[in-house]
Amino acid sequence: MRDLKHLYYFENLLQITNNDLISQAKSEGKKCVAYLCENTPEPLLNLAGCFGVRLFAPQTGSMDIATYYMTSLLCETCRALLERSIEGGFNFADCLIAPDGCTMINRCAENIELLRAMGKDNDHFFYEHMEVPLKADDNGVELLVLQCKNHILNPLHENYGIDVSEAAIREAVTLHNKVCRLIREIGDFRKEANPRITGYEFAILTLATYVCPKYLLIDKLTETLEELKTREPDENKYRARLLVVGSEMDDPGFIKLIEETGAYVCADRYCFGSLPGRDEIKLSDDEDALTSVCRHYVYECQCPRQMNMDKVYSRKQYINDLAREYGADGILYNQIKFCDPWAYEKALGSAILREKYDYPVLAVDRPYNINSSAGQMRTRVQAFIESIEIKNIQGRGKHGCD
Ligand code: SF4
Ligand code: SF4
16 A cells, blocks of 8 residues: 555654654643543543643663562553653653552552652642542542542643633543544544555554644644545455454554554554544533543443443453454454553453354463564464464354444
């Protein structure tokens, strides 16, 4: 296929944490709200006058200093983020919002704060730690509303004079939904039998919407969508279509590695992905916008921290629904090394998807930076693809697109 006109531009943005668009937004006088974890209601960080940036640590190498503070038993995502903050890689931020998505991300944020690894030269810099619900119910919505007021809206208003009114929140949701619509429309091309966008290209575009100011991406995303409408796909060359599932996946190199084995990544159910991360948020005239945003985050959440049994089972049903919608032949569960929530979710999910829903499933743990064990991972994915091909030859595979 012909290269996407802006792919190189998007790839470049993702090489460093303090990308050009962050510098541009800051030079326009906007405040940068850094955050951790998919449980943070993003539109509240994108009110007029500020913009949200989810922290990630591209090109991570040594994590020795973070390991000294957090031990080698804590997940590599958390250690990579702590290491990068100690190196000064997040000094562009004006505050840090950290929900207690899991205990490890908690420890990461606490260490960043105790070491004063962010915001040293900014008197208004603030750290906020939020409690997020363990259950998807209306009490959870109420809790999240309160937490958002106390730990996002009030501090933003008090420290930086950000307008946190109903009208301002509605405007921020409109911007959020615009980006979600673009990503979803682009992602829908992955359902085609002969797709006109690779899983790697899509992962690049989606990741950019988390780590760059959203309002500065709209032009190029819109142009990319228009370009895709007439892009000629290559002859179908894929050996199998895979749905990738897991926690934080902020390394498109992992998707590239999978596709280099001849597979096609047709759907992305991971944090930093589009499903459900780029679902639009519905507002109504009968409810205030903050409650609607929190309702969306509580009920659409696919994080294993939600432990009510109907949610535990509906997460697997959700994977099955996505696999059918995107025509996946197999499912790849991935867990960052030493991540506890996904160690359990991966074990249970892969068994249920294999036994109850009859999918071929590969369950792997992976390093934060895939380059540190690319050979081993490539071998495992290749073997998985071959097993799917054998099943297909035997007529036991292919659930097919709904
Ligand atoms: S898996 Fe859960 S705790 Fe971890 S980033 Fe995703 S939403 Fe947050
Ligand atoms: S990778 Fe797992 S342990 Fe680490 S922050 Fe995410 S959910 Fe928590």
